[in-house]
Amino acid sequence: MEKPLTQNMNPNRKPFSLDEYEQAGGYEAMRLALTSMEPAEIRTLVEKAGLRGRGGAGFSTGRKWGFVPMGPDAPKPKYLTINADEMEPATFKDRVLMEGDPHQLIEGIIITAFTIQAETAYIFIRQCYTEASRRLTKAINETYAKGYLGKNILETGFNLELHLHESAGRYICGEETALLNALEGKRPNPRSKPPFPPVVGLWGKPTITNNVETACNIPHIVKNGAEWYRSLSRVGDGGTKIYGASGKVNTPGAFELPLGTTLREIIEHHAGGMKPGTKLKAILPGGASTGLLTPDHLDVKMDFDSVQAAGSRMGTGTLVAIDEKTCIVGLVLNLVRFFARESCGWCTPCREGLPWVVKLLSAIEHGDGRPEDLEQLKHQIRFIAPGRTFCPLGPGAMDPLKSALHYFEEDFKRHIQEKKCPWT
Amino acid sequence: MLSHEEIEEIQDALSHCEKKRAAGLDALKIVQRHRGWVSDESLKDVAEILDMSPSELDSVATFYSLIFRRPVGRHVILLCDSVSCWVMGYESVYDTLKRKLGIVFGETTKDGRFTLLPHPCLGACDRAPAMMVDNELYGPLDEGLIDQILNSCE
Numbered sequence: 001m002e003k004p005l006t007q008n009m010n011p012n013r014k015p016f017s018l019d020e021y022e023q024a025g026g027y028e029a030m031r032l033a034l035t036s037m038e039p040a041e042i043r044t045l046v047e048k049a050g051l052r053g054r055g056g057a058g059f060s061t062g063r064k065w066g067f068v069p070m071g072p073d074a075p076k077p078k079y080l081t082i083n084a085d086e087m088e089p090a091t092f093k094d095r096v097l098m099e100g101d102p103h104q105l106i107e108g109i110i111i112t113a114f115t116i117q118a119e120t121a122y123i124f125i126r127q128c129y130t131e132a133s134r135r136l137t138k139a140i141n142e143t144y145a146k147g148y149l150g151k152n153i154l155e156t157g158f159n160l161e162l163h164l165h166e167s168a169g170r171y172i173c174g175e176e177t178a179l180l181n182a183l184e185g186k187r188p189n190p191r192s193k194p195p196f197p198p199v200v201g202l203w204g205k206p207t208i209t210n211n212v213e214t215a216c217n218i219p220h221i222v223k224n225g226a227e228w229y230r231s232l233s234r235v236g237d238g239g240t241k242i243y244g245a246s247g248k249v250n251t252p253g254a255f256e257l258p259l260g261t262t263l264r265e266i267i268e269h270h271a272g273g274m275k276p277g278t279k280l281k282a283i284l285p286g287g288a289s290t291g292l293l294t295p296d297h298l299d300v301k302m303d304f305d306s307v308q309a310a311g312s313r314m315g316t317g318t319l320v321a322i323d324e325k326t327c328i329v330g331l332v333l334n335l336v337r338f339f340a341r342e343s344c345g346w347c348t349p350c351r352e353g354l355p356w357v358v359k360l361l362s363a364i365e366h367g368d369g370r371p372e373d374l375e376q377l378k379h380q381i382r383f384i385a386p387g388r389t390f391c392p393l394g395p396g397a398m399d400p401l402k403s404a405l406h407y408f409e410e411d412f413k414r415h416i417q418e419k420k421c422p423w424t
Numbered sequence: 425m426l427s428h429e430e431i432e433e434i435q436d437a438l439s440h441c442e443k444k445r446a447a448g449l450d451a452l453k454i455v456q457r458h459r460g461w462v463s464d465e466s467l468k469d470v471a472e473i474l475d476m477s478p479s480e481l482d483s484v485a486t487f488y489s490l491i492f493r494r495p496v497g498r499h500v501i502l503l504c505d506s507v508s509c510w511v512m513g514y515e516s517v518y519d520t521l522k523r524k525l526g527i528v529f530g531e532t533t534k535d536g537r538f539t540l541l542p543h544p545c546l547g548a549c550d551r552a553p554a555m556m557v558d559n560e561l562y563g564p565l566d567e568g569l570i571d572q573i574l575n576s577c578e
Contacts, residue, residue, distance in 0.1 A: 089506035089545035127490050128502065128546050130559040163440060168449060169489035171544055185445035185474075187483045203442060246508040246549035253550045288507055288545075318549070320508050334510045338544055344487075 004220040009100035018142040021103040029219035049229040050238035055211030058304035067198035078118040079207040084125040085174035088287035091316040093242040094212035098132035102139035108215035171342035190391035234260030244318030245271035264298035278323035286315025289396030291403030327423035333361040339397035350394030353384040367420040461492040497539040502556040506545035512552035
């Protein structure tokens with residue numbers, strides 16, 4: 001089984017230096033792209049490869065790049081921003097990629113920037129990823145020294161400046177337009193869309209934002225082609241995926257596997273199965289903003305379309321295994337409380353609705369819930385919905401709650417009837 | 425008054441930015457690195473360098489959970505309270521910290537040694553429950569490891 005994204009990684013040593021990375025075949029794709037390919041050719045190749053954005057939304061990367069105005073009349077300068085904010089609870093795949101092989105990300109950035117003809121790129125990283133920041137800083141310095149960043153790269157006339165922007169907390173900064181406001185030094189609320197960033201982005205100029213894992217895939221597609229990339233996957237979309245497993249499993253971690261690996265394989269095989277004395281009750285498949293699944297879904301393939309067909313979202317692909325001794329109401333309270341705290345406060349459903357939901361869930365969890373609270377929760381799910389907010393934070397918070405009420409309403413009712421949490 | 429060193433570092437940050445205000449967060453972090461937190465006076469000084477009004481810069485500063493607008497202890501503990509850590513026993517880690525430090529979230533110990541803050545997912549779900557002290561990540565936590573970490577902080 002090929003594992004292109006993690007092939008250079010070894011947890012027992014430091015990541016590859018630039019020289020070591022090149023010896024392992026690194027920067028060949030960059031050379032190929034910059035010296036013998038046209039930007040439009042690279043974009044088409046990536047679209048054909050079937051790479052869908054790994055930040056969670058799953059939009060075709062090649063198509064997204066296609067929204068950027070190209071040619072001599074295109075607005076200038078253009079920007080590339082790499083979203084390394086990774087604050088979605090339960091997600092740690094981008095940390096693994098940045099710490100494990102920083103040059104792979106940098107090579108992906110150079111090729112992507114060349115494809116959209118951006119001459120400035122930013123890696124937007126969360127403050128708590130201190131080790132990743134240290135390793136990236138070293139790798140960026142090496143890349144400048146080698147001449148792969150800066151002016152006239154490989155004497156092609158292409159210039160690229162790469163900056164590492166270290167943030168200071170707040171989940172909302174990972175929302176594409178909030179991230180752009182943050183880079184401009186504004187209060188990082190999301191922006192109203194349209195216009196969309198590929199046309200009007202950073203400083204009003206065309207800007208592409210790609211997730212770390214997405215960018216890491218680019219060199220491999222350029223080097224090995226679309227057919228090869230599609231052959232890595234078990235489903236219609238291309239590539240491998242960095243899956244993660246945490247919660248009550250024996251060996252939590254991140255695993256690079258073919259896209260479309262089933263939940264059962266990830267949990268039972270790669271994550272070593274459930275811890276002794278625990279029984280799987282629910283799965284949070286891909287971060288805090290994805291709906292819960294149940295053991296009945298173990299044979300669902302983890303890819304964008306299959307998980308959606310099962311009623312949830314693959315999201316970031318890093319699952320949490322929840323056992324029968326864990327209280328579902330408490331779990332959902334934890335999730336919604338996170339979103340309430342991280343709401344930027346710009347729009348009413350999110351700012352006012354989420355704390356209300358936290359209050360209701362907290363009352364139920366602590367034995368003060370009333371039967372009519374369940375109706376109020378369902379009302380809030382309809383109220384904090386897509387189309388009523390500027391960004392997906394609020395609606396995302398409702399997905400785990402909605403699924404919990406769908407699969408585990410009995411658990412909520414027991415709290416209300418017994419006037420306590422039956423799981424403590 | 426900002427120190428000569430702080431001003432120099434802020435000027436350096438400005439040289440990498442397309443517009444002055446874009447260096448706002450970097451400048452606030454520089455001040456915080458030197459002083460531990462950002463006072464009203466420092467905020468005004470930074471705003472002046474950036475050609476921003478103090479309230480405009482404060483609207484940025486107060487947005488970020490890791491820019492401290494109040495004094496903090498010599499060591500800041502960020503305890504992950506998100507889902508994976510919660511499933512793996514965050515509550516008992518919090519209880520242990522409360523007991524050992526005699527403070528709750530948002531407080532600083534009387535000797536000025538520790539400030540305790542909740543923080544969203546540290547991206548260490550494979551090492552849950554986890555926390556970060558200053559710039560180092562620790563997990564999976566148990567009482568022994570917590571003792572060891574606290575004792576290593578002066």
